[in-house]
Amino acid sequence: MSRISEHPILGKKEKGKEVEFTFDGQKMKGFENEPIAIALKANGVMIHRYTKKEHKPRGLFCAIGRCTDCVMVVDGKPNIRTCVTPLKEGMVVNTQDGVKAVGM
Incomplete structure (x- = not known):
């Protein structure tokens, strides 16, 4: 199973109810309040x-919210650290290009 069950900072949490969210236009399922990055990993998204400069892929790296490798556009807002942001029903998550300036 590809789901991470214990987060190095957030610890082990009880699994919430199953919820649906959208990633780059595709419907996916995860568990409420688990980090978005964990739900994406469980769905095979790396x-x-x-x-921005070389268009190289980045994904889950530190898993504690310190780096910017996992930032994504969540519900229209860029730079969301998905490794520490809880998943909610109906979220719209999109791949991000670069790290956006604040206020964009």
């Missing part, structure tokens, strides 16, 4: 963003 790329969260691409670097």
Whole structure:
């Protein structure tokens, strides 16, 4: 199974109810309140963003919210650290290109 069951900072949490969310236009399922990155990994998604300059793929790296490798556009807002942001029903998650300037 590809689901991470214990987060290095958030610890082990009880599994929430199953919810549906959208990733790059595709419907997926995860568990409420688990980090978005964990739900994506469980669905086989390993790329969260691409670097701006060389368009290199980035994904889950530190899993504690310190780096920017897992940032994505969530519900229209860029730079969301998906490794520590809880999944909610109906979220719209999109791959991000680079790291956006604040306020974009």
